[in-house]
Amino acid sequence: MAWTTLLEKMHPLYSHMTLLRSALESACHARWLLDADVTSAERIARGVSGQLEDWTERGKFEAAAGLDAKPRTTGKHGADRKRELEQLRKTNGITIRHVSVTETCRLYYVGGIGGEVAYRLASAFAHGRQWTALVSDLEDLDVPRLPTGARPMRMAARDDASIALTRQAVATFGAAVADLEAYARRRD
Secondary structure (H helix, E strand, O other): OHHHHHHHOOOOOOHHHHHHHHHHHHHHHHHHHHOOOOOHHHHHHHHHHHHHHHHHHHHHHHHHHOHHHOOOOOOOOHHHHHHHHHHHHHHOOOOOOOOOHHHHHHHHOOOOOOHHHHHHHHHHHHOOOHHHHHHEEEEEOOOOOOOOOOOOEEEEEOHHHHHHHHHHHHHHHHHHHHHHHHHHHHHO
């Protein structure tokens, strides 16, 4: 809906940036997992690290929702899966290093402003940070100032910033697809 609105009706202020953030995060993570310049052992370690992080977050969700205290009828709790994978990792001597989202974006982003900058910008919009006004169009309103001296303004998204970040997110996604295709060819 956000992209349909963007293309057909109006430029939304935030929603398209949250989509870009998800695309950047996923594409950069995929490129990190598939990196042809690291050894097979490193790719395995990265896969284990990514799975452990996933199950850690699942465990946090289950704990917050009270699901971890309820018996499962099928499958296992995230915390149980994490414990089992940690044991297998140690048994097999797999050393992992946690890599942050900002680091994977910094390393695997395709674009001019840099991956960490792009991810932090999109994240600021996703979290409603005030400093996004720095990259937004601001219009003075013909209304009196507030008692604090502040003046209300209308804030709108900037087309040039949205277009640039979208192009770079698409390029990063394209690179992730190319990395996956190259990985599949290596496996044949």
